[in-house]
Amino acid sequence: MALTTTRTTTTTDAADVTAPEREVRSVTKEADGLAVASFVLGLLGLLVMNILLGPVAIVMALVALARSTARRGRALLGLTLGVADLVVLAVLVTGNGTVSWSL
Numbered sequence: 251m252a253l254t255t256t257r258t259t260t261t262t263d264a265a266d267v268t269a270p271e272r273e274v275r276s277v278t279k280e281a282d283g284l285a286v287a288s289f290v291l292g293l294l295g296l297l298v299m300n301i302l303l304g305p306v307a308i309v310m311a312l313v314a315l316a317r318s319t320a321r322r323g324r325a326l327l328g329l330t331l332g333v334a335d336l337v338v339l340a341v342l343v344t345g346n347g348t349v350s351w352s353l
Contacts, residue, residue, distance in 0.1 A: 281317035284310045285325035292331025296338060304335025 288310035295303030311329035319325050342348065 281319035284314035288328025295335035300335035307332030
C-alpha cells in the first residue's frame, strides 16, 4: 500500500494581475520608498546640511502619507526628524549667528 501526496501550489502570473492592481502595488511601493527615504534624510539632516535635508524629509514624508504608505511609522519618523532638523537649524542660527556647527 503506497501513500501518495499531492502538493497544490498557487502562483500569480503577470497575466492574472489586472492593470489597476499593478498600479496600486507600484504606488504603494513608491510610497514605501518615499517613507524610508524621508526617514534616512531626516536622520542624516541632524548631522549635516539640515537647511536642505530637513525640508526635503518633511515633503517626502507628507507625500508618502498622502499616498497611504504601508510604512506609516517610518514616514511619521521622517516627518518628525525633518522638523527636528529645522529646530536644530533655528537653534544654531540664534545661538551662533551662523548656519554651521562650531566646536
